[in-house]
Amino acid sequence: MGIKDWCKTKSSKVGSHDLTVLELEAGKFEEAGDAVAKAVPSHYASQDRVAGILKRLGKKAAARFIKEKLPESKKIRSGDLGEILGSSYVNEATSYDTGINKLRWKDHREMAMRGDDLIAFQPVDGPDKIRFLKGEVKSAKTMTAAILGKARTALKKSYSRPSPHALQFIADRLHDEGDDELADLIDDAVLLDRMKLSQVSHMIFAFSGNDASALLSANVEAYTGQVAQSVVGLRIKEHQEFIASVFGKVVISADGK
Structure with missing residues (x-):
């Protein structure tokens, strides 16, 4: 997707925590839309699945x-x-990897995915073997302190x-896809109660039309727990239009137009 290719990036510290502000660069609305639209289908279905339908049933069925x-609401x-x-x-x-595109397993296209919004992993050397990133995502035309409070x-x-x-x-899902090494590390942490709080980091990712940097800064500044925190704000002024x-664009591409 290359988010940093079409965004300005500003990073800073709020105490010991990280604040990153991303904003769509002027004149790059279409470039960003094309890049994101190209990535979207793989989050809902694997390329092998689409290719199989295309080969067996043709282009119209694959589209x-x-x-x-795709959700419509x-x-x-x-x-x-x-x-x-x-x-x-x-x-x-970041140094973390999400492992799977979990939207592929939504119960229904008009329902939000249940569970934690973001979970990512970083295998490491040493006795811990793996680190975890737990993230919450909020998307709104106008981001507010109340919305970020729900994420917290x-x-x-x-x-x-x-x-x-x-x-x-x-x-x-990782075992199904043959990534047994990462799946085993997750199983060990969960089933053997090996996950320590020191292995966990948190992230709030806010996608909005307004500048949420001050709100994110205040949110993470008020945090008093032990977990390392990062807050990320992606601003695209034309949030709804984007x-x-x-x-x-995804629909047009699927139709081959």
């Missing part, structure tokens, strides 16, 4: 398959795109750790 995975599109942008940022700009509350659940249910879901444009 229908992709389009019927503005609220769900906003939330899904926030999660896609957030997971892409984690994979591109969610991060505190499960004793500030990723939920065991969400971790086991990911481990199951979401509509991205999903519109």
Whole structure:
């Protein structure tokens, strides 16, 4: 996706915690939309799955398959795109990796994905063997302190750790895909109660039309727990228009137009 290719980036510290502000560069609305739209389908279905339908049933059926995975409501599109942008940022700009594209397993295209918004992993040397990133994503035309407060509350659940249910879901998918090494590390941490709080970091990723940097700064400054924190704000002034444009581009591409 290359988020930093079409965004200005400003990083700073809030106490011991990290604040990153990303803002769409002037004149790069279409470039950003094209890049994001190209990445979106793989978050809802694997390339092998789409290729199989294309080979067996043809282009029209493959296009229908992709389009019927996409949400139609503005609220769900906003939330899904926030999660896609957030997971892409984690994979591109941090030492963590999300392992899977979890939107592929949504119960219904018009429902939000249950569980922690973002979970990512970093295998490490030493006795801990693995570190975990637990993240919450918020997407809104106008980000507010109340919205970010809900993200902070969610991060505190499960004793500030990723939920065991969400971790086991990911481990199951990783085993299905043959990534047994990472899946085993997750299983060990969950099933043998080996996850220490020192192995966990938190992230809030806010995708909005307004500048949320001051709100994010205040949110993380008020945190008094033991977990390392990072807060990331992605600002695209035309928030609603950007979401509509991205999903519109995905549909056009699926139809081969």
